[in-house]
Amino acid sequence: MSQTAPAAPAHRVARIGLAAMGLGIAAFALLPLVLPTYQVSVLTEILIFAVLAMAIDVLAGYTGRTPLCHGAIFGVATYVAIYVSTQADGALLLPLVAGVVAATLVAAVFALLAIRTSGVYFLLLTIALGMIVWGMCLRWTSVTGGENGLRGALRPAALTDQLAFYYVVFAVVAVVALVMWRFVRSPFGLTLRGIRDSESRMRALGYNVSLHLFLAFTISGFFAGVAGVLYAMFNDFVSPSTVALSQSVEGLLMAIIGGVGTLFGAFLGSAIIIGLENFASLYTERWQTVLGLIFILIMIFAPEGILGRIRLWLSRRG
């Protein structure tokens, strides 16, 4: 939840926030220079999934609609990008553009169906929509390869090097994060927070709430699609598990752990979950148990998420 502090300490909180952001950017910029290749690839994945989690936060945190279909939207972009790359050999941009466009279109269709509902019904409807995508990817074997998935090589020769690719992802994610930050703070972003707080009041003020929800959902899907094509370049492989419900849940968990309604909390959430997936699994097969325990602890001690908790704490002290 977004916290609003009185004017004077708000400036201080903003300054601390800026400093923390600088620190985070510096860490993501410099760490790969000293890390071994495998860990650079983990960092790449963290950045890509942070974009997915931010896309989910646009709806869950700023609009008050918690979606469970963004893994599917993300996966559509991955599938389409890889499929197009296998069909149009050597095309560099086409698969990426096709992936993002496909994800945005799917999101627009989902939006038309889902925006009439809210709360638990929205959650259930988005799960169902996501499952349809998953079912199609599993059964439409001639195009998707069924359970075997699809393999493709989207990266041009210059980016086969893990470190070079990392910095490309870093640059893209930095731009995307900046654009999303502008988006949630724009006049349109404010209307979304208004809808989160009171739809009936928004209507009475002259806002076409359905139209705003439709745009928010579609734009959020566009960003999930950007994450999806980055993942296609990163992984060179896609299978039904990429569009499965667990992907949507994981993205939502990232947003919640980082702090819903904080946008950049997504980076923390992504780092924690991807980090656990990759490093806790070295020590125990049951890394998901560890994740579950951490999630429970966060929900008990910081239900507003890590970044949300820190913000609240700072604004109260100030």
Next chain:
Amino acid sequence: MSELLELDRVTVQFGGLKAVDDVSIRVKTGERRAIIGPNGAGKTTLFNVITGIVRPASGAVRFVGADVTRTPVHARTALGMSRTFQITNLFPQLTVEENMLLALRGLSPRKFSLLGDNTLSADERARAERAFSLSRLHERRGVAVREMSYGEQRQLEMAMALVTAPKLLLLDEPAAGLSPAERVIVSDIIRALPRDLTLVLIEHDMDLVLQLVDFVTVLNNGHLLVEAPPSEIRTNQDVQDVYLGKARPHA
């Protein structure tokens, strides 16, 4: 240009219940009209018909000369309707200023600015200042609405309804839940509204209403009971029967 709002034989049905039954009301431009009646008389339903939340089963609603019977809520607002809510309905997590911004931009294309700056334009600033000074909320603009007192929230509610300079202001029990002192403030604010603003208010509190309006519509059980100026309402036998109960001849 005489009738601003016109309800023509409006009936609203919820299952077997006729909440509003064949009610016709005409409100002239500049008029101040109260709709009163006991609990369950159909006041709120009628209000929802006017604002567009409920669609009538039959009958028509006309506003500024246009048939708006099937027009959605937000489009009626664009035609110049504005309303307050009986139960305070604001954006609790946003600041007073952000609440005002949303009220200001409801009808401006700037609400679709996806990446634009969220600061106030000169015109918006001027209008916000005026609304703030009307509602005496100047110093509270940086405060989150959920941290304000109920009385302050009611004032903000009114300020937000007025900031777009509507043609018709609909007040849904403006004094509900207020202390006697706060009621005085609210009736002062209502009295200070520009005279050319048409006003329709529904209210329980007869004493408050009768000194504020030009004309009163009394509803009972979904029917229109009486339409008369306030001076006649006080002495009207039907109104007294409805509000105080009828003396039964055989009791």
